Amino acid sequence: MTKISNNRKDCVITIELGTNAVRVFAFDLNGNIIGSAKGAYPTFHPEPDYSEQDPEQLFITMLYVLKNFLNETVYAQKYKVITICFSAAMHSVLPIDKNGVPLGNVITWADNRGKNEATALKNSSSGKTIYKSTGTPIHPMSPLVKIAWMKNQDKDRFKKTYKFLSIKSYIIQQLTGNYIIDYSLASATGLFNIHKLKWDADALAYAGITAAKLPELVSVFHPAGKLRKEYQTSLGLSADTKIITGSSDGCMATLGAGVWGEGKATVTIEDSGAMRVVGKEILKDEKQRFFNYVLTEDYYVSGGPTNNGGVIFEWFAKQFGVFKYAYGIENCMEELINDASKVAAGADGLLFLPYLLGERAPIWNANARGVYFGLNINHEQKHFARATIEGILYEMYSIGKTLEEHRSIKSLSVNGSFGTIPFCSQLIADIFNKPVAISKNTSSVAQGSFLLSATGMGIYKNLDDAAKTVEFAETFTPNKHNNEVYKKYAGVFENLSTKFNAEFEAIANLQQKNK
Amino acid sequence: MNQFFLLQGVSKELHPFAHIIEFAIKRNSTVQLNSFNETSSNSIRIYYVLEGKFEWVINDNHHILYPGDLVLIQPGHKFGGQKGVLDIGKLCWIYIEVNKHEPDERIMFGRWSSLPKNEILAIGKILRLCNTPVLSRVKEAGNILNEIQHELLNQQIGYFTRTNQLIDELFILIARKLTLQNDTHRDFPQSFMHLENALRQNLSHNWTVEEMAAMVGLGTTTFTEKVKSYSGFSPLNYLITIRISEAIKLLKQNDLSVTDIALDTGFYSSQHFSTTFKKLTGYTPSEFRKKNISNDQDQ
Numbered sequence: 001m002t003k004i005s006n007n008r009k010d011c012v013i014t015i016e017l018g019t020n021a022v023r024v025f026a027f028d029l030n031g032n033i034i035g036s037a038k039g040a041y042p043t044f045h046p047e048p049d050y051s052e053q054d055p056e057q058l059f060i061t062m063l064y065v066l067k068n069f070l071n072e073t074v075y076a077q078k079y080k081v082i083t084i085c086f087s088a089a090m091h092s093v094l095p096i097d098k099n100g101v102p103l104g105n106v107i108t109w110a111d112n113r114g115k116n117e118a119t120a121l122k123n124s125s126s127g128k129t130i131y132k133s134t135g136t137p138i139h140p141m142s143p144l145v146k147i148a149w150m151k152n153q154d155k156d157r158f159k160k161t162y163k164f165l166s167i168k169s170y171i172i173q174q175l176t177g178n179y180i181i182d183y184s185l186a187s188a189t190g191l192f193n194i195h196k197l198k199w200d201a202d203a204l205a206y207a208g209i210t211a212a213k214l215p216e217l218v219s220v221f222h223p224a225g226k227l228r229k230e231y232q233t234s235l236g237l238s239a240d241t242k243i244i245t246g247s248s249d250g251c252m253a254t255l256g257a258g259v260w261g262e263g264k265a266t267v268t269i270e271d272s273g274a275m276r277v278v279g280k281e282i283l284k285d286e287k288q289r290f291f292n293y294v295l296t297e298d299y300y301v302s303g304g305p306t307n308n309g310g311v312i313f314e315w316f317a318k319q320f321g322v323f324k325y326a327y328g329i330e331n332c333m334e335e336l337i338n339d340a341s342k343v344a345a346g347a348d349g350l351l352f353l354p355y356l357l358g359e360r361a362p363i364w365n366a367n368a369r370g371v372y373f374g375l376n377i378n379h380e381q382k383h384f385a386r387a388t389i390e391g392i393l394y395e396m397y398s399i400g401k402t403l404e405e406h407r408s409i410k411s412l413s414v415n416g417s418f419g420t421i422p423f424c425s426q427l428i429a430d431i432f433n434k435p436v437a438i439s440k441n442t443s444s445v446a447q448g449s450f451l452l453s454a455t456g457m458g459i460y461k462n463l464d465d466a467a468k469t470v471e472f473a474e475t476f477t478p479n480k481h482n483n484e485v486y487k488k489y490a491g492v493f494e495n496l497s498t499k500f501n502a503e504f505e506a507i508a509n510l511q512q513k514n515k
Numbered sequence: 516m517n518q519f520f521l522l523q524g525v526s527k528e529l530h531p532f533a534h535i536i537e538f539a540i541k542r543n544s545t546v547q548l549n550s551f552n553e554t555s556s557n558s559i560r561i562y563y564v565l566e567g568k569f570e571w572v573i574n575d576n577h578h579i580l581y582p583g584d585l586v587l588i589q590p591g592h593k594f595g596g597q598k599g600v601l602d603i604g605k606l607c608w609i610y611i612e613v614n615k616h617e618p619d620e621r622i623m624f625g626r627w628s629s630l631p632k633n634e635i636l637a638i639g640k641i642l643r644l645c646n647t648p649v650l651s652r653v654k655e656a657g658n659i660l661n662e663i664q665h666e667l668l669n670q671q672i673g674y675f676t677r678t679n680q681l682i683d684e685l686f687i688l689i690a691r692k693l694t695l696q697n698d699t700h701r702d703f704p705q706s707f708m709h710l711e712n713a714l715r716q717n718l719s720h721n722w723t724v725e726e727m728a729a730m731v732g733l734g735t736t737t738f739t740e741k742v743k744s745y746s747g748f749s750p751l752n753y754l755i756t757i758r759i760s761e762a763i764k765l766l767k768q769n770d771l772s773v774t775d776i777a778l779d780t781g782f783y784s785s786q787h788f789s790t791t792f793k794k795l796t797g798y799t800p801s802e803f804r805k806k807n808i809s810n811d812q813d814q
Contacts, residue, residue, distance in 0.1 A: 021747065039756070040746035042711050056760035064756055064795060065747060099807060101767045234797030318701045327703040327733075327741060 008080035012457075013070075014449035015062065016249060017088035017167055019043075019108070019271075022062045024069050025446035026079065029459060031469060033441065035073035039065035044105065049112040049140075052105035055094055055170055062171060067235055081237055085453040086224070086246040087445055088168035090188035090293075093143045095150070095161035096170070103157050106167045112140040114149035115366065121145065122288070126202060133200045135282060135292030135300075136190035139360065144190030147207040161213065168246075169215045176225035176243060179215040184247035186217055187294040194282065194294050220247045220296060221456040244453055249445045251295045254278055256448030257413040257439055258470030260463060265303075265409045267396055267428060267436075268444070269419035271311040274361075275399045276303035283406045289362050290403070296463065304361025304399040308354040308392060310418030312370075315356060316388045320381065337423050340386035345430065345482040346489050349374045350383045352391030353496055358508075359395070362402045363497050367508035373496055389424060390431075390486075394493040397431050397486075401494075412436045413472075415444040422474075429476040431490065433483040437472040518542055521667065528667050531675055534625050535682075536610035538667065540565070543601050553595030558610040559622075559642070560588035561685070563656055567604015570597035573648045583657070585650045587689060589643065590615055590622075607660050611682060613639075624686075627679045637729035638690040644713055644730070645693045653692055659685045694732030703741060706731045714757055718781045724750050758782065759795060766804045773800045 011034055016023045021041065026034040039061040044052045074081060091109035096102050107113075121127040122138040136142050143164070150158045165173070166189070169181045186192040186199075191207065191214065193200035199211040218224075224243040232239055246252070250268075254276045257266040265277045277283075282292040283302040292302045313336075314329065321332035355368035372387065403409065414425050414436050429436040441447045451466035460466040520539040523529050529538070536558045543550075553572065562585070569580040573594040580586065588594050590613065596602065614623045622639030624630065630638070650656075663681045666674045710730050714722060727750050728738035742750045758780045765776045777788030777800075785800075792800050 038747040040748075041756075042708055054760055056763040057756060060756050060760045060763065060795065064752070067795065099767075101807060228797075230797030230802075232797075234794070323701055327701065327706070329701065329703070 008078050010082045011074060011079040012450055012453045013066075013074070013081050013084045014246075014446045014453070015066065015084060015086050016252075016443075016445045016449065017058065017062065017086070017171065018249060018445070019089045019110075022058065022065055023443065023446065024062075024065055025443065025450070026069070026074050026081075027446075027450045028079070029454070031447075031450060031454065033446075034077060034079060035069070036443070036446070037065050037069040037073070043108060043110070047113070049115065051108045051110040051112075053092075053108055053167070055102045055106050055167065058106070058167060059171055059174055063231075063235075070235060070237075075236060081241055083242045083244060083453045083457060084237075085244040085449045086168055086172065087249050087252045087449050088166065088171075088185060088246075090185065090248045090250055091141045091143055092167040093146045094165045094167055094170050095157060096163055096165055097160055098162040100162075100173060102170070103160055106170075107146050109141045111146065112366070113153075114140040114142075114145035117148045117152065118142070118145045121148070121206065126206065128288070130190070130200065130203050130206065131288050132284075133193045133195065134187070134190050134203055135194040135294075135302075136188055137288050137291055137360075137364070138190070139364070140366075141360075142190035143188075144203050144207055147191075147209060151208040158208075163213055163215060164209070165215055172224045172243070172245065173215075175227055175231055177228060178225040180218050180222070180224060180245055181215040182218055182220045182222065182245040182247055183294045183297070184220050184251050188248055188250075188291070192217075192294075194292060194300070197294070197297065218245055220245060220452060242457075244456055246449055246452060247295060248293065250274060250276065251293055251301045252446075252448030252452065253415060253444040254301050254448065255295065255451055255463060255467060256441070256444035256446065256470065257415050258437075258467050258472070259413050260299075260467030263408060263410040265400070265403065265407075265412055266444075267400075267412050267414045267419055268416040269309040269392070269396065269414075269424070270416040271309055271314075271418075272305065272307050273309035273396060273416065273419070274303055274305040275396055275403060276301050277403060277407050277409065278302075279407065283403075285402075285406070289364065299463065303403065306395055306399065307357040307360055308395060309416070310392075312354045312356055312392055313388055313418065316385070320384065336385045337389070337421065339382035340389055341423060343382050343386040345390075345479075345485045347383045347387040347390060348379065349376065350379050350387040351394075351489060351492060351496070352384075352387040353493070354388070354391040354395055355497075355504075359497075361399045363398075365501065365504060367504045368497070368500075369504055369507055369511075371496065371500070373492075389427065390489070391493070392418075393424065393427050393431050394486075394490050395497075396428070397490055398494055398497065400432060410434065414438055415442070422476075425474070426476045426479075429478040430482040431486045433478045433487075435478065436476040438474040438476075440471040440473040519664070519668070528670075532627070532678065534612045534627050536612055538609045538663070540605070540607045540664070542566075542605045543603055546600055546603060549599050551596035551601035552599045553593050555591055555593045556610065557590050557615075558612045559590060560586075560594075560610045561608060561656075561689070562586040562588070563607045563653075563660055565605040565607060565657070567602060569602045569604060569606070571595065572597060576648075578649050580649065581651075583652045583654055585653045585656045585689070585692075587642065587645070587648050587650070589648070592648075607657070607664075609660065609663070609682075609685075628683055629680065630683050630687075633723060633725045636723075637726045638686050640713075640726055641690045641693050641729055642686075647693075650689065650692045653688070655688055656685060659688065690729070691732070694729070703731075703745060707742070707745060711757070714754060715761070718758060718761055719779055720781065721783075722751075722754060722781070727754075754781075755791065755795075759792060762788065762792065762800070763803070766800055767807050769804065769808055773804075776800070 012027045014025045023038045025036045094106045118140045191203045259266045283290045317333045351373045353371040356370040358366035359368045574592040666678045728735045762780045774785040777785040782788035
C-alpha cells in the first residue's frame with residue numbers, strides 16, 4: 001500500500017475522537033463524502049462521580065479503524081490522503097509522565113469528581129475573574145477544576161505529572177511525537193485566556209501548575225508535525241501527509257452545520273446537547289451561564305450545554321416502551337414517537353422537567369431532578385411519551401431564550417441523532433417559532449473538520465465562504481398554532497425549573513445517602 | 516411430590532449417575548438448632564423452594580426465598596440457614612458434580628452431558644459470572660426436577676439418557692434465566708459493558724464468539740451484527756483492541772517480558788502477539804517498548 005501512483009485522486013481524512021467512539025470520514029476535495037467508519041470504546045465509572053476512558057484503547061481503536069478504512073475504502077477507490085484533520089470531545093484530562101506514559105486513565109468531560117472544587121471556585125471572586133478570562137463555565141467538567149482536584153486529592157499523581165494533556169494531544173503525540181493543543185480545544189480547558197490567546201496566569205495559579213505542564217498552543221490550522229515512519233509504513237501514508245491539529249467536536253459541529261455569522265444558531269441533540277452561536281465577540285454573562293470557545297483568532301463559538309438530551313428519551317423507552325426484540329430499542333422508540341404524535345401539542349397539560357442527570361445551561365444546577373407536572377386522570381402512556389420529548393426540547397428552548405438576550409437568532413440549524421428525528425425537528429421549529437434546517441451530511445463534526453482543512457489548504461478563502469457551502473436536506477417551518485400553545489407551556493416550564501431549588505437539593509441529598 | 520432422599524454411594528438409584536451427589540425432596544415441619552449450618556462443597560447445588568419461606572445466607576449475603584425460587588450455589592461458595600436453622604417449608608435439591616479447571620476456574624460437565632463443549636463452556640461461564648444466586652418464579656425448573664424424580668424412581672426404558680438430558684435442560688434453563696435477569700435485554704450498551712468487563716477480567720482466556728454471545732444472551736449471528744453496528748468491530752476484532760491496549764500498558768511498564776505480556780493478554784504465542792502488534796502499530800512489541808521507555812529522540 002505504500003506505493004502511490006500519480007493518477008490517484010486527492011482526499012482529506014477527518015478523525016473525530018468523540019465521547020463514545022472514533023469516527024473517521026474521507027472527503028474528496030469538493031466536499032463529497034467518500035466513506036466513513038467508526039470504532040467504539042467504553043467509559044468506565046470506577047466510582048459514582050468518575051468517568052474515565054483508557055487512552056491506549058482510544059489510540060488503538062483509532063489506529064485500527066483508520067487502517068482498515070484506508071485499505072478497504074480510501075485506497076480501494078484509488079484515493080491519496082493529503083490531509084488528516086483531528087477533532088475531539090472537549091474537557092478531557094490525561095496526566096502523563098516524562099516518558100509520555102499515561103498516569104492512569106483519561107478523565108472525560110462527564111466526570112464530576114471535582115464538584116467541591118467547582119462550587120468553591122464558582123462562588124469566589126477569583127472564580128468570576130477566571131470565567132471572564134477563560135470563557136469556560138466553572139464546573140466539574142472543566143480541566144481547570146479536574147487538575148485542582150488532583151492537586152488536592154491525588155497528590156502523588158499530581159506530583160509525578162510531567163504534562164496534563166487532552167486526549168487529542170495524547171493521540172497526536174503518539175503519532176508525531178509533538179505535545180500540542182489547538183487554541184480551540186484549549187479554550188475549553190478553563191486554563192486558556194480567550195482574549196490574549198495564551199494560558200491564563202490566574203487559572204494556572206489556581207490549578208497549581210505552570211504553562212510548562214501543558215502542551216504547546218497552536219492554531220487550529222497548524223500542522224501537527226510529521227507522522228512517525230512506522231505509522232507512515234503501517235498506514236500506507238506518505239511522509240508529506242499534512243496532519244492538522246484541528247479543533248473540538250462542538251466547534252466543528254457548529255461550522256459543519258453552516259452556522260457562521262449573524263442571525264443563526266445550531267441546536268445539537270445527541271445523548272446530551274448544546275445550542276451555539278458564532279460571532280466575533282464573546283457573550284458576556286454575569287450569571288456565567290454560557291461557554292465562549294475560540295475557533296480561530298477572530299471567531300468565538302458561544303452557547304450553553306445540556307446534560308439531558310436523547311439519553312432521557314432512551315431512558316423513557318427502556319422503562320416504559322414495549323420491546324418486540326431483544327435490545328430492539330430503535331423499534332421501541334419509533335413506536336413511542338408514533339404514540340406521541342397522536343397527542344396534541346402540549347401533551348394535554350402534562351409537562352416534564354428532564355433533569356434526570358442534573359442540569360448545566362441555563363439553570364446550572366447539578367441537584368435538579370426530573371419532574372412530571374400537571375398529571376390528571378385522563379393522561380395515558382402516550383401523553384408521557386409526548387411530554388418527555390417536549391420537556392427535552394423546552395430545556396433547549398430555555399437555553400435559546402437566554403442566548404437571545406445577547407444575540408438575535410432568526411433561523412436554526414439542527415443536528416445530532418435525537419434532534420434530527422423528523423418529529424423532534426418539527427417540534428423544535430414549533431417551540432422556537434423559527435425555521436429549522438437539517439444538514440445534508442448528518443455528521444456535522446466531520447463536515448466542519450473538512451471545511452477547516454479545506455480552508456487551511458486554500459480551497460476556500462476563509463471559514464465564512466466554507467460555511468456557505470453547507471447544503472441542507474430538509475427544512476421545517478413553524479406551525480403558528482402549536483407555537484401559541486408551546487409559548488404558554490414554556491413559561492410554566494421555566495418557572496418550574498427554578499422553583500424547586502430547595503427541594504431539588506433535599507431530594508438529591510436523600511438520593512446520595514441511599515447509595 | 517413426596518419426600519425422598521437419594522445419596523451417592525448409598526442409594527442404588529444413583530449408581531449409574533456418578534455426577535448426581537444428592538437428590539431429595541424434604542418437608543421440614545419443625546425448627547431445630549444447628550439443622551442447617553453453613554457448608555461449602557465442590558458440586559453445583561441447586562435448590563428449588565416448593566412451600567414456605569426460607570432465610571438463607573449464601574456466600575455471606577442474606578436472601579429470603581419463596582416458593583418458585585431457585586437457588587444456585589457455586590462450587591466452593593458457603594451457604595446455610597440464617598442462624599444455622601432450616602425454616603419450615605418444603606424443598607427440592609440436586610447436587611451435580613462438575614469439574615473446575617484452573618487457572619480460570621472454567622466449569623466443565625462430565626461425559627454424562629450430551630451438550631457440545633462450547634455450549635458447556637458458555638453455560639459454565641454464565642453460571643460462574645452471575646452476580647445473583649437466586650432466580651425468582653422459575654416454575655419450569657420445578658417441572659424438570661419433578662421429571663428427573665419420575666425417571667429415577669420408575670426406571671423405565673431409556674431412563675439413563677433421559678435423566679441426563681433433563682439435567683442438561685435444567686442447566687440451559689438456568690443459564691437463560693440468568694442472562695435475562697442480569698440485563699433486561701433492553702440496554703445493549705450496558706450489556707456490552709458487562710461483556711467488556713468480563714473480557715478484561717479474564718483477558719488470557721481463549722474467548723470464543725459463542726461464549727461472548729452467551730454472556731449477552733444472544734445467538735452468535737445476532738450478537739455479531741449487534742456488536743458490529745454498536746462498536747464498528749466484529750466481536751473478535753473488538754477483543755483484539757482490548758488485548759493490544761492492555762499489552763501497550765504492560766509494555767510501557769517494563770517489568771514483564773514480551774512473552775509474558777503476550778500470554779497475559781490472550782495471544783497464544785509471542786510470535787502471534789508480535790505479528791498482530793506490528794500489523795496494527797507498525798512497531799514490534801520490543802521496538803515499541805524501547806521507543807516509550809526512553810523516547811528522548813522525540814523531546
